[in-house]
Amino acid sequence: MMLLIAFVIFFILFFSDHIFKRPRFYPPGPRQLPLFGNLFSVLLKLRSLKYHYRVWQAWSHVYGNILGLRLGLVNVVVVSGKDFIREVSNREVFEGRPNGFFFVMRSFGKKMGIVFNDGSSWTKTRRVVLKYLKNFGYNTRYMENYISEECRALVNLRMSDAGQPIQANDMFHITIVNILWRLVAGKRYDLEDAKLKTLCDLITRLFNAVDMSGGVLNFLPFLRHVAPGLSGYNALRASHDSIHSFVKETIEQHEQSLDVSNPRDVIDAFLIEKMERKGQSFTDEELQVVCLDLLEAGMETVSNTAVFMLLHIVRNDDVQKLLHDEIDDVIGTQRTPSLADRARMVYTEAVLLESLRISSVAALGIPHMALEDAQLGNYLIPKGTLLLLAMHDLHNGNHWNDPTAFRPERFITKDGNLMQDEWLMPFGTGKRRCIGEGLARSELFMFLTHLLQKFRIKLPEGDPLPSTEPNNGLSLSAKPFRVIFEPRA
Template sequence: MMWILFVTIFIVLLTYWSFKKPKNYPPGPISLPIFGNLLSVWIALKTYKLHHVVWKKWSEKYGNIMGLKLGVLDVVVVTGKDLIIEVSNREEFDGRPDGLAFLMRSFEKKLGLVFSDGKIWNKSRKTVVKCLRNFGFGSRSMEYQIIEECNALVDYLVETAGQPIKANHMFNVPIINILWKLVAGKRYDIKDERLEQLCTLVYRSFKTNNMSGGPLSSLPFLRYVIPDTIGYTEAKMIHRELNAFFSEIIAEHKATVDPKNPRDVIDILLIDMMQNKEIFTMEELHVIMLDLLEAGVETVNNTTVFMLIHLLLNPDVQAKLQKEIDAEVGTRKPILDDRSRMVYTEAVILEALRISTVAAMGIPHKAMEDAKLGDYFIPKGTVILLSAYELHNGDHWKEPTVFRPERFITSDNKVRHEDGLLPFGLGKRRCMGEGLARSELFIFLTHVLQRFNIKVPDGDPLPSTEPVDGITLSAKDFNIVFEPRF
């Protein structure tokens, strides 16, 4: 009967551990043994639908620093501009979570650009940025690549003019091509079926979880019990398919690489490996490719799609935008130099970044050591979620639910830059692709609205601004008609 005693002691210790919170841990909902607040989250989602709304409602009760227990994870939700800025700029909060949901995508190791930290992250970011700059990243040549892809999209819209098009993923291939030309030295046709399938896989991977890590991270042992229910089976399949795609590209490069004439980022990294410089392993190369594929596509595509929705719902904004394009650009193609004169267009983009906030909780941080935040103790290893959606849509904004670009225009007709608008984060972990993303949003918006009026197909309902939950927020499916203006 000794085993019964051991099991009993184990259960008692597990129950005690799951109830126990560190001394002076931030306040939050009462947690249950083993599950912590997971059941409370599940119940709250029945009412509020979206994770970031649940965190907002609870933070209103428990404060701007709210402590949760999600299974095995200590999670702190931070709300408010000053606290978000503080966390973003403090080195001890620069870590990334260790949860299974985040490690599955990187061979269950901390690799790559997005979900690594410490020396690995510093090495990856420094090396990849240097390689990208060798091929024009951040330089004037990127503008030409953005315009090239935008021209291909406009040509496609001309072919399909007047026909209803599903808008949700229409920018995926052009956005991938802009960066992929530097990474892998190739571009894809806008109707390429293989790349469309890969974009679908990326989309599904972002919908199987949320930024807290979900059950895969909070109760990882469930993968051995109910792998299908918690998304483990699907996540494995998705990353197996994505890695097969990366393996094909790497194999093509290996077969044709010239050590004296690297063509792209993959070539440079492969040459370094061949010369035993030990810059990266093959696994690291896979994860870097995944990071570069995912990061730009989901955020820029989703923001652009939400921007189209708001233009459909606000035809007066669409008309003002087109009036400015006509006045400042005319019939020639817009370029980035036009931005400084196109105040209303910039305001539309800023308002889209604010009201949509597709990275509703940013990318999760992790406490690298025991720390104090406000009056509370944050234990080493705690996952920290920054409530970017509330920062951009809280009551401190006048009419936050109204799409009103004028809020970003001063009385003397200049762009107003609000320090409470932080769509790309702050500090060392600020998005390295911010400049590229802002350029893409401007070029895509101006090129499309210069050539087309956009409207909802006859008989279709107006598109919804209510997002679909996930690691990033995305729009519900809707159709759009592009009618040529000239």
Template sequence: MFTFICFVTVVILLLLLLWDTIKPKEYPPGPSWVPIVGNFLDFRKRLATIGYHHLVWKEFSEEYGSVVGLKMGRNFVVTVFGADAVKEILTREEFDGRPDGFFFRLRTFGKRLGIVFSDGQLWQKQRKFSLQHLRNFGFGRKEMEEKIVEETRDLITVFKKQCSEPIWMHTAFDVSVLNVLWAMMAGERFDINDERLRKLLNILGDAFKLTDMSGGILNQMPFVRFVAPETCGYNQLMDVLIRMWEFLQETITDHRKTLCSLHARDLIDAFLQNMNIKSDPSFTDDQLMSLCLDLFMAGSETTSNTLSFSVVYMLEFPEIQKKVQEEMDEIVGRNRWPTLQDRLKLKYTEAVLMEIQRRANIPPLGIAHRATRKTNIFQYAVPEDTIILTSLYSVHMDEKFWIDPLAFRPERFLDKNGNLSVNEKYFLPFGYGKRRCLGESLAKANYFLFFTALLHNFYLEKSFEGPSPQLEGVDGVTISPKPFKAKLIPRSD
């Protein structure tokens, strides 16, 4: 009897394992997968050779086409390539969801909170609240530019004091960029040399390099954290989150102690007031912490990486740096710094900034989406809760539209008359559709004002001390520049 039970058990297990290898009907093309881990081992093997998640996906697309379907652990993952397929995802309501799972809930206390990886009514309410109150405190208004100008002047002053020696530039903008958003969120700013914050930003940057947009091994096979917590990155990620929670909790506690029911000083105050006067279940302590974490991470990573890459490109292409400075000198002059009102006149400068965004591909796979119901992409079936990745890299490096896409050529964004010409179908640094980046206007203003202030005040030259700048960055959720130093030579008035 015992032998029979064992035999039946083994047969059932084998059938379950066999069932686990069967693809859903009309699922997008992709490699066959094995039970339990799916395509995870194949993906990791390719990643070890290629070095970048988005390039592994590119290799799959070369084999299987513009829509590729894999299974990573327990998750169905579909990645789309090319402007048509990417726009299809970003404009259809059933793909507006965000992934769920252990990794995505880890940072929000095991719940679906915040605004980056939430969806449905919670996301709609919290996004509306965040935009409304950030605008009240300067977001998208003249006050925002004033905050950015204050930070650029402070940073340039620091650079002038340090420029007798080469300066580390890969993290040079982190605190200054964060300060602009933090002033609207928490009503305060950090000193550029704040060691605690710099350490926090450094470990946060490391966390961005630990995983990828599909959630990585912690989402695909969360049980691994019990077997190899160090190897899978769980311990390091928890260390980052605990430090972030402690940092944010301290700020929120200080706000509670000094909260005025009649006057909100910043976004945190406005949220606390809502908690006190409304019975809306979406306004909770955990949601406030998650919202602050989302905004902190968004405000400190992508824009500062883009600015650091802009330094890399100006060092690699000094003739383009010279043309930007000549345009600024001619249109703005040397008696004042460029302002946002100058953007439309500084056409070549704007083209350079766009070309850096296109070529650097900071968010190569955007932010992951989720199919909120069973649906289709073109002729392929997509099961409910499938994780959807959009290869923005494939759009920005499309050889048919961008001739010689690896070349750095700002003139791509100028027409024959020298005016800006942008085809938004092929240029998506902030995404598209309802889930387009909430902070786009702030990011663009930061990018323009910090970049022009830097080139207005300094010539940028390569340093022979320390590592050289590299056009190719470090893999992760976002692409970050490799550590490098640069010489900042003050420009005379």
């Protein structure tokens, strides 16, 4: 203990000039403490407000749309309002990703992959990944076939337990993994596969463990040496290791059965390029992180949105009735839904938009980082500053009339046409806009139409209305609730 105290005192004295001074022209915010900055203020606020996005929102209402904080050793700026969010998302100087410990611990201590990478490495990786995904069917008719196949499997599973209460929160996990994993690894899993259920549970727990700012390990990374258990490091490390093990095993299976003249999927294509361009292509670690990005980001955000969509449907019988009416009118009962139906299903599309708005599962987007000193509004953002985008506040703020109400009609014009709203940015905007947006929108439409064509969804007798209050985490998720899938006559 004495050694720890001596270390902290030495640390503070040595870096006092850096720690104590607020950067010149830095955005306003609550008072900061030496070394810890606003960390204790955040913890106190969380006791009453419960969610990180609400803490940032409360302070933004006091200090303005550009909120300046210091969390441990890291400058953090929270950006609110449509115009500032668009500016940060579209300026090259803010295209960086944070290089804090939490963000690189999953990628071997380096910036790699797609989600938390930047610069020329990100540009190259993104281009190659998109090329290979498209080569194997991404955003083509093949992709729709994969989605349809998984939706039919999901409907069959729900038929097998029809009339029985089921836990809604994890019902889309394997379905979503299968759709993308068919392209990435050429494989699908049974929806009841125990191994994949365990993997999906690990990813969920990982996403629930910390908020998108990176948590205490990101701001005081030395704590992993002092208190690895208490700081959460051991749990995060164990989860990452298990997920990496699954990905590595999948890649090794591909290496053992690789046919260079007949690539089967994205992993094969990467391995062949690696063989043909020795020393100039992607490393084993980079391929592993790309697979990790596609697996984690692809599953968790879409699954959480789909679950919130079900939650609001079972809370609003009138919405479910209108969905049933439109499905019966446009699709009928004799054929399965297809993506071509979207153009004629205005109300269904409006339900999807309202689900994306009200759930806003990526409450703070994915953090940006200032690559150089830059002006934003009237303030100077120092190089290396982590920028969080207040997306949940954008989607649930004053722009929307009665924002806490689930009203798909807000996206329908008086003439009955679908209306887009520039304040809705569930997949971000600018060059770092989510590459999976098209797939996510297609999945949500197909999940909704396939399930409601066959079932009426209701709550088990005696169960309370599911709470609209989310679980905190990297992405917001619904609190546990049960539903019954009742076959329609």
